[in-house]
Amino acid sequence: MTLSMGVSGGISEETAGTGEVIFPEGFVWGTATASYQIEGAANEDGRGPSIWDTFSRTPGKVFAGHTGDVACDHYHRYRDDVAMMADLGVQAYRFSMAWPRIQPDGSGPVNPRGLDFYDRLVDELHGHGITPLVTLYHWDLPQALEDRGGWTSRETAERFAEYAAVAYGRLGDRIATWTTLNEPWCSSFLGYGAGVHAPGRTDPGAAFAAVHHLLLGHGLAVAELRAAGAAQVGITLNLAPISGDDPEAVAHIDGLQNRIFLDPVLRGEYPADVVERARRFTDWSFVRDGDLDIIGAPIDVLGVNYYSPTAVRLRAGQPANPVHPGSEGIAFVQGDEEKTAMGWSVKPSGLTELLTRVSRDYPGTPLIITENGAAFDDVLADGRVADERRIAFLDGHFRAAHAAIAAGADLRGYFVWSLMDNFEWAEGYAKRFGLVHVDYASQRRTPKDSALWYREVIRRNGLQA
Numbered sequence: 001m002t003l004s005m006g007v008s009g010g011i012s013e014e015t016a017g018t019g020e021v022i023f024p025e026g027f028v029w030g031t032a033t034a035s036y037q038i039e040g041a042a043n044e045d046g047r048g049p050s051i052w053d054t055f056s057r058t059p060g061k062v063f064a065g066h067t068g069d070v071a072c073d074h075y076h077r078y079r080d081d082v083a084m085m086a087d088l089g090v091q092a093y094r095f096s097m098a099w100p101r102i103q104p105d106g107s108g109p110v111n112p113r114g115l116d117f118y119d120r121l122v123d124e125l126h127g128h129g130i131t132p133l134v135t136l137y138h139w140d141l142p143q144a145l146e147d148r149g150g151w152t153s154r155e156t157a158e159r160f161a162e163y164a165a166v167a168y169g170r171l172g173d174r175i176a177t178w179t180t181l182n183e184p185w186c187s188s189f190l191g192y193g194a195g196v197h198a199p200g201r202t203d204p205g206a207a208f209a210a211v212h213h214l215l216l217g218h219g220l221a222v223a224e225l226r227a228a229g230a231a232q233v234g235i236t237l238n239l240a241p242i243s244g245d246d247p248e249a250v251a252h253i254d255g256l257q258n259r260i261f262l263d264p265v266l267r268g269e270y271p272a273d274v275v276e277r278a279r280r281f282t283d284w285s286f287v288r289d290g291d292l293d294i295i296g297a298p299i300d301v302l303g304v305n306y307y308s309p310t311a312v313r314l315r316a317g318q319p320a321n322p323v324h325p326g327s328e329g330i331a332f333v334q335g336d337e338e339k340t341a342m343g344w345s346v347k348p349s350g351l352t353e354l355l356t357r358v359s360r361d362y363p364g365t366p367l368i369i370t371e372n373g374a375a376f377d378d379v380l381a382d383g384r385v386a387d388e389r390r391i392a393f394l395d396g397h398f399r400a401a402h403a404a405i406a407a408g409a410d411l412r413g414y415f416v417w418s419l420m421d422n423f424e425w426a427e428g429y430a431k432r433f434g435l436v437h438v439d440y441a442s443q444r445r446t447p448k449d450s451a452l453w454y455r456e457v458i459r460r461n462g463l464q465a
Protein backbone atom coordinates (compact mmCIF):
# COMPACT_ATOMS: atom_id res chain seq x y z
CA MET A 1 0.00 0.00 0.00
CA THR A 2 1.44 3.39 -0.83
CA LEU A 3 0.64 6.21 1.48
CA SER A 4 -0.55 8.69 -1.02
CA MET A 5 -3.16 6.42 -2.50
CA GLY A 6 -6.13 8.50 -3.48
CA VAL A 7 -8.55 8.66 -0.61
CA SER A 8 -11.99 7.78 -1.84
CA GLY A 9 -15.28 8.99 -0.56
CA GLY A 10 -16.12 12.43 0.59
CA ILE A 11 -15.87 13.97 3.99
CA SER A 12 -18.61 13.05 6.36
CA GLU A 13 -20.90 15.88 7.29
CA GLU A 14 -18.73 17.42 9.98
CA THR A 15 -20.57 18.28 13.11
CA ALA A 16 -19.19 21.38 14.71
CA GLY A 17 -17.19 21.25 17.93
CA THR A 18 -17.07 17.92 19.59
CA GLY A 19 -19.34 15.96 17.30
CA GLU A 20 -18.51 12.77 15.48
CA VAL A 21 -15.76 13.18 12.92
CA ILE A 22 -15.03 10.53 10.29
CA PHE A 23 -11.96 10.76 8.06
CA PRO A 24 -11.95 9.87 4.35
CA GLU A 25 -11.82 6.19 3.48
CA GLY A 26 -8.19 5.18 3.03
CA PHE A 27 -6.85 7.79 5.45
CA VAL A 28 -3.72 6.33 7.04
CA TRP A 29 -3.15 6.31 10.81
CA GLY A 30 0.35 5.72 12.09
CA THR A 31 3.00 6.33 14.68
CA ALA A 32 6.52 7.75 14.28
CA THR A 33 9.96 7.33 15.80
CA ALA A 34 13.60 7.98 14.85
CA SER A 35 16.71 5.81 14.97
CA TYR A 36 18.89 7.63 17.49
CA GLN A 37 15.92 8.23 19.78
CA ILE A 38 14.88 4.59 20.22
CA GLU A 39 17.39 2.07 18.85
CA GLY A 40 20.25 2.03 21.35
CA ALA A 41 22.91 -0.54 20.37
CA ALA A 42 25.08 2.45 19.59
CA ASN A 43 28.26 0.43 19.31
CA GLU A 44 26.84 -2.82 18.02
CA ASP A 45 27.05 -4.67 14.72
CA GLY A 46 29.38 -2.20 13.09
CA ARG A 47 27.51 1.05 13.71
CA GLY A 48 29.81 4.06 13.49
CA PRO A 49 29.62 7.18 15.68
CA SER A 50 27.17 9.95 14.78
CA ILE A 51 27.23 13.63 15.67
CA TRP A 52 24.65 12.87 18.36
CA ASP A 53 26.94 10.30 19.98
CA THR A 54 29.56 13.06 20.14
CA PHE A 55 27.17 15.84 21.17
CA SER A 56 25.47 13.84 23.92
CA ARG A 57 28.88 13.07 25.40
CA THR A 58 29.80 16.75 25.46
CA PRO A 59 29.25 17.97 29.03
CA GLY A 60 26.29 20.31 29.46
CA LYS A 61 24.70 19.69 26.06
CA VAL A 62 22.09 17.09 26.99
CA PHE A 63 19.98 16.93 30.14
CA ALA A 64 21.76 14.96 32.86
CA GLY A 65 24.31 13.71 30.31
CA HIS A 66 21.76 11.32 28.78
CA THR A 67 22.82 9.58 25.56
CA GLY A 68 21.26 7.30 22.97
CA ASP A 69 23.58 4.43 23.88
CA VAL A 70 20.66 2.26 25.05
CA ALA A 71 17.55 4.44 24.55
CA CYS A 72 14.54 2.09 24.21
CA ASP A 73 16.76 -0.83 23.17
CA HIS A 74 14.59 -1.07 20.10
CA TYR A 75 17.45 -2.62 18.15
CA HIS A 76 16.90 -5.78 20.20
CA ARG A 77 13.22 -5.36 21.08
CA TYR A 78 11.83 -4.41 17.67
CA ARG A 79 9.76 -7.59 17.31
CA ASP A 80 7.84 -6.86 20.51
CA ASP A 81 7.53 -3.19 19.55
CA VAL A 82 6.07 -4.09 16.16
CA ALA A 83 3.70 -6.57 17.81
CA MET A 84 2.66 -3.78 20.19
CA MET A 85 1.92 -1.49 17.22
CA ALA A 86 -0.14 -4.23 15.61
CA ASP A 87 -2.09 -4.67 18.83
CA LEU A 88 -2.84 -0.96 18.75
CA GLY A 89 -4.10 -1.26 15.19
CA VAL A 90 -1.40 1.05 13.81
CA GLN A 91 -1.67 0.95 10.01
CA ALA A 92 1.69 2.55 9.14
CA TYR A 93 4.96 3.19 10.92
CA ARG A 94 7.36 6.05 10.26
CA PHE A 95 10.90 5.27 11.33
CA SER A 96 14.35 6.47 10.32
CA MET A 97 17.39 4.52 9.24
CA ALA A 98 20.68 5.29 10.96
CA TRP A 99 23.15 6.33 8.28
CA PRO A 100 26.08 5.36 10.59
CA ARG A 101 24.70 1.82 10.83
CA ILE A 102 24.66 1.48 7.06
CA GLN A 103 27.84 3.40 6.25
CA PRO A 104 29.85 3.78 9.50
CA ASP A 105 32.01 6.54 8.01
CA GLY A 106 29.21 8.05 5.97
CA SER A 107 30.81 6.99 2.71
CA GLY A 108 32.49 4.03 1.13
CA PRO A 109 32.15 0.59 2.72
CA VAL A 110 28.63 -0.54 3.50
CA ASN A 111 27.99 -2.39 6.75
CA PRO A 112 25.72 -5.32 5.83
CA ARG A 113 24.76 -5.93 9.47
CA GLY A 114 23.34 -2.41 9.58
CA LEU A 115 21.17 -3.10 6.56
CA ASP A 116 20.26 -6.49 8.04
CA PHE A 117 18.55 -4.77 10.98
CA TYR A 118 16.27 -2.75 8.74
CA ASP A 119 15.62 -5.85 6.66
CA ARG A 120 14.37 -7.61 9.79
CA LEU A 121 12.36 -4.61 10.93
CA VAL A 122 10.62 -4.11 7.59
CA ASP A 123 9.82 -7.81 7.27
CA GLU A 124 8.37 -7.74 10.79
CA LEU A 125 6.20 -4.77 9.87
CA HIS A 126 4.91 -6.43 6.74
CA GLY A 127 4.32 -9.61 8.71
CA HIS A 128 1.89 -7.62 10.84
CA GLY A 129 0.30 -5.74 7.94
CA ILE A 130 1.91 -2.43 8.93
CA THR A 131 3.08 -0.17 6.08
CA PRO A 132 6.62 1.23 6.53
CA LEU A 133 7.40 4.88 5.76
CA VAL A 134 11.11 5.53 6.03
CA THR A 135 13.07 8.68 6.80
CA LEU A 136 16.61 8.42 5.48
CA TYR A 137 18.03 11.13 7.73
CA HIS A 138 16.74 12.02 11.17
CA TRP A 139 19.83 13.88 12.44
CA ASP A 140 22.35 11.10 13.17
CA LEU A 141 25.00 12.25 10.70
CA PRO A 142 28.12 10.03 10.65
CA GLN A 143 30.76 11.88 12.68
CA ALA A 144 33.37 11.24 10.00
CA LEU A 145 31.41 13.49 7.63
CA GLU A 146 31.04 16.20 10.27
CA ASP A 147 34.82 16.04 10.66
CA ARG A 148 34.96 17.09 7.00
CA GLY A 149 32.48 19.95 7.39
CA GLY A 150 29.21 18.15 7.84
CA TRP A 151 26.22 19.86 6.27
CA THR A 152 28.27 23.01 5.62
CA SER A 153 30.08 20.95 2.98
CA ARG A 154 28.68 20.09 -0.45
CA GLU A 155 30.40 16.72 -0.16
CA THR A 156 27.94 15.65 2.54
CA ALA A 157 25.03 16.23 0.16
CA GLU A 158 26.73 14.04 -2.42
CA ARG A 159 27.48 11.29 0.13
CA PHE A 160 23.83 11.43 1.31
CA ALA A 161 22.61 10.62 -2.19
CA GLU A 162 24.96 7.63 -2.33
CA TYR A 163 23.65 6.44 1.05
CA ALA A 164 20.08 6.79 -0.21
CA ALA A 165 20.89 4.57 -3.17
CA VAL A 166 22.47 1.95 -0.90
CA ALA A 167 19.45 1.91 1.42
CA TYR A 168 17.01 1.71 -1.48
CA GLY A 169 19.03 -1.08 -3.07
CA ARG A 170 18.43 -3.32 -0.07
CA LEU A 171 14.90 -2.25 0.92
CA GLY A 172 13.27 -0.63 -2.09
CA ASP A 173 11.33 -3.80 -2.81
CA ARG A 174 9.50 -3.53 0.52
CA ILE A 175 9.27 0.20 1.29
CA ALA A 176 7.03 2.28 -0.96
CA THR A 177 7.40 5.70 0.64
CA TRP A 178 10.84 7.25 1.08
CA THR A 179 11.33 10.60 2.75
CA THR A 180 14.81 12.07 2.59
CA LEU A 181 15.16 14.41 5.56
CA ASN A 182 13.41 15.07 8.81
CA GLU A 183 13.17 18.77 9.72
CA PRO A 184 16.19 20.34 7.96
CA TRP A 185 15.29 23.48 9.93
CA CYS A 186 16.44 21.74 13.12
CA SER A 187 19.56 20.23 11.54
CA SER A 188 20.65 23.64 10.21
CA PHE A 189 19.45 26.38 12.58
CA LEU A 190 19.56 24.38 15.83
CA GLY A 191 22.67 22.38 14.92
CA TYR A 192 24.86 24.96 13.18
CA GLY A 193 23.26 28.30 14.14
CA ALA A 194 22.18 28.15 17.76
CA GLY A 195 24.33 25.18 18.80
CA VAL A 196 21.59 23.58 20.90
CA HIS A 197 21.56 20.46 18.73
CA ALA A 198 24.41 18.44 17.27
CA PRO A 199 27.01 19.30 16.07
CA GLY A 200 26.68 22.30 18.42
CA ARG A 201 28.05 25.04 16.17
CA THR A 202 27.03 28.67 16.63
CA ASP A 203 27.65 30.24 13.25
CA PRO A 204 24.67 31.70 11.34
CA GLY A 205 26.61 31.63 8.09
CA ALA A 206 27.27 27.93 8.59
CA ALA A 207 23.56 27.45 9.28
CA PHE A 208 22.62 28.90 5.87
CA ALA A 209 25.23 26.73 4.16
CA ALA A 210 23.76 23.75 6.00
CA VAL A 211 20.26 24.71 4.82
CA HIS A 212 21.47 24.60 1.24
CA HIS A 213 23.44 21.38 1.43
CA LEU A 214 20.66 19.59 3.31
CA LEU A 215 18.26 20.62 0.54
CA LEU A 216 20.79 19.70 -2.13
CA GLY A 217 21.18 16.31 -0.45
CA HIS A 218 17.41 15.96 -0.59
CA GLY A 219 17.34 16.74 -4.30
CA LEU A 220 20.26 14.49 -5.16
CA ALA A 221 18.71 11.67 -3.14
CA VAL A 222 15.35 12.15 -4.89
CA ALA A 223 17.15 11.72 -8.22
CA GLU A 224 18.79 8.51 -6.99
CA LEU A 225 15.52 7.16 -5.60
CA ARG A 226 13.66 7.99 -8.81
CA ALA A 227 16.35 6.33 -10.92
CA ALA A 228 16.11 3.25 -8.74
CA GLY A 229 12.33 3.11 -9.15
CA ALA A 230 11.01 4.43 -5.84
CA ALA A 231 7.22 4.53 -5.80
CA GLN A 232 6.96 7.65 -3.65
CA VAL A 233 9.50 10.20 -2.49
CA GLY A 234 9.13 13.14 -0.16
CA ILE A 235 10.58 15.21 2.65
CA THR A 236 9.40 16.12 6.14
CA LEU A 237 9.43 19.76 7.25
CA ASN A 238 8.59 21.14 10.68
CA LEU A 239 6.36 24.08 9.96
CA ALA A 240 4.43 26.56 12.04
CA PRO A 241 1.88 29.30 11.41
CA ILE A 242 3.50 32.64 12.27
CA SER A 243 1.28 35.36 13.71
CA GLY A 244 1.87 38.93 14.82
CA ASP A 245 0.85 42.54 14.29
CA ASP A 246 3.95 43.57 12.40
CA PRO A 247 4.00 42.19 8.83
CA GLU A 248 7.77 42.56 8.50
CA ALA A 249 8.45 40.60 11.68
CA VAL A 250 6.00 37.90 10.60
CA ALA A 251 7.54 37.72 7.13
CA HIS A 252 11.04 37.50 8.58
CA ILE A 253 10.26 34.56 10.83
CA ASP A 254 7.93 32.89 8.33
CA GLY A 255 10.79 33.09 5.85
CA LEU A 256 13.30 31.42 8.16
CA GLN A 257 10.92 28.82 9.60
CA ASN A 258 8.83 27.89 6.59
CA ARG A 259 9.55 29.48 3.19
CA ILE A 260 13.30 28.87 3.13
CA PHE A 261 12.43 25.19 2.80
CA LEU A 262 9.00 25.17 1.15
CA ASP A 263 9.98 27.46 -1.73
CA PRO A 264 13.10 25.56 -2.88
CA VAL A 265 11.49 22.13 -2.53
CA LEU A 266 8.11 22.98 -4.07
CA ARG A 267 8.95 25.97 -6.30
CA GLY A 268 12.64 25.47 -7.09
CA GLU A 269 13.69 28.89 -5.73
CA TYR A 270 14.77 30.54 -2.52
CA PRO A 271 12.46 33.31 -1.31
CA ALA A 272 14.05 36.60 -2.36
CA ASP A 273 13.33 38.37 0.92
CA VAL A 274 15.07 35.62 2.91
CA VAL A 275 18.09 35.69 0.60
CA GLU A 276 18.42 39.46 1.07
CA ARG A 277 17.99 39.41 4.85
CA ALA A 278 20.59 36.65 5.13
CA ARG A 279 23.26 38.58 3.21
CA ARG A 280 24.65 39.89 6.48
CA PHE A 281 25.55 36.29 7.32
CA THR A 282 26.29 34.69 3.96
CA ASP A 283 27.05 35.55 0.36
CA TRP A 284 25.19 32.44 -0.79
CA SER A 285 28.25 31.50 -2.88
CA PHE A 286 27.66 27.84 -1.98
CA VAL A 287 24.66 27.88 -4.37
CA ARG A 288 25.74 26.63 -7.79
CA ASP A 289 23.98 26.81 -11.13
CA GLY A 290 21.48 24.01 -11.39
CA ASP A 291 21.24 23.34 -7.65
CA LEU A 292 17.72 24.73 -7.35
CA ASP A 293 16.54 22.60 -10.26
CA ILE A 294 17.84 19.55 -8.39
CA ILE A 295 16.28 20.63 -5.09
CA GLY A 296 12.94 21.49 -6.71
CA ALA A 297 12.49 18.16 -8.47
CA PRO A 298 8.86 17.05 -8.00
CA ILE A 299 8.00 14.99 -4.93
CA ASP A 300 4.98 12.80 -4.27
CA VAL A 301 4.25 13.74 -0.68
CA LEU A 302 5.16 16.48 1.79
CA GLY A 303 5.50 15.44 5.41
CA VAL A 304 4.38 18.15 7.82
CA ASN A 305 5.44 18.14 11.47
CA TYR A 306 3.34 20.46 13.61
CA TYR A 307 3.52 20.98 17.35
CA SER A 308 2.72 24.59 18.15
CA PRO A 309 2.25 28.00 16.48
CA THR A 310 4.71 30.88 16.66
CA ALA A 311 3.72 34.42 17.61
CA VAL A 312 6.04 37.41 17.26
CA ARG A 313 5.99 41.12 17.89
CA LEU A 314 8.38 44.01 17.59
CA ARG A 315 10.19 44.89 20.79
CA ALA A 316 12.82 47.60 20.87
CA GLY A 317 16.16 46.34 22.09
CA GLN A 318 15.19 42.68 21.83
CA PRO A 319 18.38 40.69 21.11
CA ALA A 320 18.29 38.25 18.21
CA ASN A 321 16.98 34.76 18.92
CA PRO A 322 20.04 32.62 18.04
CA VAL A 323 17.74 30.11 16.39
CA HIS A 324 16.53 32.81 13.97
CA PRO A 325 19.52 34.72 12.60
CA GLY A 326 18.92 38.42 12.21
CA SER A 327 15.86 38.53 14.44
CA GLU A 328 17.00 41.51 16.52
CA GLY A 329 13.99 43.54 17.65
CA ILE A 330 11.63 40.58 17.28
CA ALA A 331 10.20 39.06 20.43
CA PHE A 332 8.72 35.56 20.46
CA VAL A 333 5.60 35.70 22.56
CA GLN A 334 3.26 33.08 23.94
CA GLY A 335 -0.41 33.34 24.58
CA ASP A 336 -2.19 32.03 27.64
CA GLU A 337 -3.04 28.72 25.98
CA GLU A 338 -2.32 25.49 27.83
CA LYS A 339 1.36 24.50 27.63
CA THR A 340 2.89 21.06 27.22
CA ALA A 341 5.83 19.80 29.29
CA MET A 342 8.06 21.35 26.58
CA GLY A 343 6.49 24.75 27.29
CA TRP A 344 4.84 24.72 23.86
CA SER A 345 1.39 26.29 23.41
CA VAL A 346 -1.43 23.86 22.68
CA LYS A 347 -3.32 25.34 19.71
CA PRO A 348 -5.04 22.84 17.41
CA SER A 349 -6.40 25.61 15.20
CA GLY A 350 -2.78 26.31 14.27
CA LEU A 351 -2.74 22.97 12.49
CA THR A 352 -5.80 23.85 10.41
CA GLU A 353 -4.24 27.20 9.60
CA LEU A 354 -0.95 25.59 8.61
CA LEU A 355 -2.43 22.86 6.43
CA THR A 356 -4.73 25.26 4.59
CA ARG A 357 -1.89 27.71 4.05
CA VAL A 358 0.43 25.08 2.62
CA SER A 359 -2.39 23.76 0.42
CA ARG A 360 -3.15 27.28 -0.81
CA ASP A 361 0.39 28.53 -1.35
CA TYR A 362 1.94 25.26 -2.52
CA PRO A 363 -0.90 23.38 -4.24
CA GLY A 364 -0.60 19.99 -5.86
CA THR A 365 1.44 18.01 -3.34
CA PRO A 366 -0.38 15.53 -1.09
CA LEU A 367 0.31 16.10 2.60
CA ILE A 368 0.89 13.73 5.48
CA ILE A 369 1.16 14.81 9.10
CA THR A 370 4.38 12.97 9.82
CA GLU A 371 4.56 14.19 13.42
CA ASN A 372 2.14 15.67 15.91
CA GLY A 373 2.00 14.90 19.61
CA ALA A 374 2.84 16.25 23.02
CA ALA A 375 5.02 15.70 26.05
CA PHE A 376 3.27 15.72 29.39
CA ASP A 377 4.50 14.71 32.85
CA ASP A 378 3.03 11.24 32.69
CA VAL A 379 2.71 9.15 35.83
CA LEU A 380 2.74 5.36 35.78
CA ALA A 381 0.61 4.10 38.65
CA ASP A 382 -0.68 0.57 39.14
CA GLY A 383 0.33 -0.36 35.63
CA ARG A 384 -1.56 2.48 34.01
CA VAL A 385 -0.85 5.97 32.65
CA ALA A 386 -3.99 8.08 32.70
CA ASP A 387 -2.74 10.65 30.18
CA GLU A 388 -6.00 12.46 29.59
CA ARG A 389 -4.16 15.64 28.55
CA ARG A 390 -2.54 13.78 25.66
CA ILE A 391 -5.92 12.39 24.64
CA ALA A 392 -7.38 15.89 24.68
CA PHE A 393 -4.38 17.19 22.72
CA LEU A 394 -4.71 14.55 20.03
CA ASP A 395 -8.50 14.81 19.89
CA GLY A 396 -8.24 18.52 19.25
CA HIS A 397 -5.53 18.15 16.62
CA PHE A 398 -7.32 15.33 14.83
CA ARG A 399 -10.40 17.57 14.62
CA ALA A 400 -8.21 20.40 13.36
CA ALA A 401 -6.76 18.13 10.67
CA HIS A 402 -10.26 17.09 9.67
CA ALA A 403 -11.28 20.73 9.40
CA ALA A 404 -8.37 21.28 7.02
CA ILE A 405 -9.49 18.34 4.89
CA ALA A 406 -13.02 19.76 4.86
CA ALA A 407 -11.49 23.05 3.69
CA GLY A 408 -9.81 21.25 0.80
CA ALA A 409 -6.41 20.14 2.09
CA ASP A 410 -5.21 16.94 0.44
CA LEU A 411 -4.20 15.25 3.68
CA ARG A 412 -3.55 11.54 3.38
CA GLY A 413 -2.42 10.40 6.78
CA TYR A 414 -1.45 11.20 10.34
CA PHE A 415 1.53 9.84 12.33
CA VAL A 416 1.43 10.48 16.06
CA TRP A 417 4.72 11.43 17.66
CA SER A 418 5.66 9.20 19.21
CA LEU A 419 5.02 5.47 19.40
CA MET A 420 6.86 5.36 22.71
CA ASP A 421 8.74 7.61 25.11
CA ASN A 422 12.27 8.11 23.83
CA PHE A 423 15.43 10.25 23.80
CA GLU A 424 14.16 13.80 23.30
CA TRP A 425 17.48 15.28 22.09
CA ALA A 426 18.81 18.00 24.42
CA GLU A 427 16.05 17.13 26.92
CA GLY A 428 17.27 13.54 27.11
CA TYR A 429 14.73 11.15 28.62
CA ALA A 430 13.14 13.85 30.76
CA LYS A 431 10.36 14.49 28.27
CA ARG A 432 7.83 11.82 27.39
CA PHE A 433 6.03 12.06 24.03
CA GLY A 434 5.02 8.43 23.76
CA LEU A 435 1.66 6.78 23.35
CA VAL A 436 3.47 4.00 25.16
CA HIS A 437 5.31 4.54 28.44
CA VAL A 438 8.87 3.23 28.67
CA ASP A 439 10.45 2.39 32.01
CA TYR A 440 14.08 2.83 30.97
CA ALA A 441 15.48 0.81 33.87
CA SER A 442 13.48 -2.28 32.97
CA GLN A 443 12.62 -1.39 29.34
CA ARG A 444 9.05 -2.34 30.16
CA ARG A 445 6.52 -0.86 27.75
CA THR A 446 3.07 0.19 29.05
CA PRO A 447 0.48 1.50 26.57
CA LYS A 448 -0.90 4.73 28.01
CA ASP A 449 -4.62 5.47 28.00
CA SER A 450 -3.95 7.57 24.90
CA ALA A 451 -2.71 4.47 23.06
CA LEU A 452 -5.91 2.61 23.87
CA TRP A 453 -7.94 5.66 22.85
CA TYR A 454 -5.96 5.92 19.58
CA ARG A 455 -6.73 2.26 18.85
CA GLU A 456 -10.42 3.18 18.84
CA VAL A 457 -9.82 6.23 16.65
CA ILE A 458 -8.06 4.04 14.10
CA ARG A 459 -10.77 1.38 14.26
CA ARG A 460 -13.44 4.01 13.75
CA ASN A 461 -11.36 6.09 11.33
CA GLY A 462 -12.46 9.06 13.32
CA LEU A 463 -13.69 10.48 16.57
CA GLN A 464 -16.79 9.90 18.57
CA ALA A 465 -19.13 12.73 19.51
Ligand SMILES: OC[C@H]1NNC[C@@H](O)[C@@H]1O
Pocket residue numbers: 034037183238305371417423424425433
Ligand atom coordinates in the same frame (compact mmCIF):
# COMPACT_ATOMS: atom_id res chain seq x y z
O1 LIG B 1 10.28 17.45 19.80
C1 LIG B 1 9.48 16.38 19.45
C2 LIG B 1 9.93 15.83 18.10
N1 LIG B 1 9.94 16.91 17.12
N2 LIG B 1 10.32 16.53 15.81
C3 LIG B 1 11.56 15.73 15.73
C4 LIG B 1 11.59 14.61 16.76
O2 LIG B 1 12.83 13.93 16.69
C5 LIG B 1 11.31 15.18 18.14
O3 LIG B 1 11.39 14.16 19.14
